[in-house]
């Protein structure tokens with residue numbers, strides 16, 4: 001396995017292979033205070049129409065929002081975050097014993113990105129990734145250490161799955177798309193990604209994750225209470241996603257941009273590092289099964305709003321995503337020729 005950053009960073013200066021070209025370096029880290037603030041949606045309210053409107057507006061304008069009063073118990077969020085941190089705090093040897101480094105396996109561990117072997121430079125991140133559904137089948141592949149991992153994370157992913165269905169239900173109502181549209185194979189392949197960004201010797205020169213869009217329907221992200229790192233690109237500026245204790249960050253992925261025929265935005269985002277503390281996050285990627293055809297919902301396509309994207313199996317889209325870091329190339333691949 002490529003060496004996890006956590007196993008060698010201590011006391012080292014930033015290796016050349018992590019120094020990014022000027023145009024994508026974060027440079028100055030304090031982003032200017034922006035008038036753009038990622039919207040916060042209170043899911044506990046009774047006015048469903050108002051909630052749907054807030055979610056749709058945020059998804060159109062930012063492609064990002066945070067949710068509070070979402071129904072997942074706070075102690076479960078704390079336990080899940082703690083066990084994710086404990087996993088990454090284990091020795092490299094223990095981590096290697098727990099997980100494969102084969103990206104085709106149901107549970108695997110990698111560093112930088114899944115394109116490590118071909119990427120020009122590396123990123124300051126280690127990630128554990130595993131599938132979550134069906135739980136009875138997948139759980140046997142998850143790490144056995146820390147010993148609480150399977151117990152806590154199975155409860156966590158069960159709750160976050162329900163939240164995902166709720167949010168997609170609200171989005172489908174807002175778009176006027178039948179809710180079956182999202183249950184029909186589209187949400188079959190949820191995946192957990194436990195990201196870890198060790199303290200970095202020079203956060204101005206490198207990134208934890210470069211600018212990207214998620215290749216999924218939505219991502220439901222748990223971040224630590226007091227550490228910024230995630231930034232959203234909007235109106236040519238980077239905006240910090242300020243952590244709110246026990247909230248989730250939700251972002252629209254590119255698959256939902258396709259299904260909504262461009263009405264919702266698969267937002268561009270990146271992760272900056274910091275030199276003081278390690279930061280851990282858990283992404284819950286809600287994505288279709290490999291064979292599911294992804295295409296603009298029929299009710300959203302008409303003569304005045306023609307289909308912007310062609311129909312293709314999710315696995316074709318995802319394979320292309322894994323081999324290209326060039327977003328324009330991916331857009332070209334999924335767009336209709338007339339769009």
Ligand SMILES: O=C(O)CCC(=O)C(=O)O
Nearest residue numbers: 193195214230271281283
């Ligand atoms: O760690 C974060 O803050 C975000 C991670 C992310 O963008 C991803 O997992 O796609």
Ligand SMILES: [Fe+2]
Nearest residue numbers: 212213214269
């Ligand atoms: Fe992402």
